[in-house]
Amino acid sequence: MSNPILYGFTKQDLEKTVELVINRIRKTEIIQNSPNSQAEDRLTQKEAAELLGITVQCLIQWKKKKLIPFYQIGRSVFYSKKELLAQARKNPSLVKFTK
Secondary structure (H helix, E strand, C coil): CCCCCCCCCCHHHHHHHHHHHHHHHHHHHHHHCCHHHHHHHEECHHHHHHHHCCCHHHHHHHHHCCCCCCEEECCEEEEEHHHHHHHHHHCHHHCCCCC
């Protein structure tokens, strides 16, 4: 029977190892999640209004009333297509179907 080898690690060694593992996992996730799918999910106000079948003014009012999720960077407003569709599933009256 062989003798097990035990190593002594300091807290700093363990923290560095965990940080290295986390960084590798993040890089793997970034590679697997293609940037194109993220770019396709991001909608402008006009695109979001068209998706929901409403006017941009109506979309802005809904945003102010916090009826729909949105993101704002500076003065630019974006919507997530996935989140808008999920919200529409929860509340079908949000979507206006055009013929």
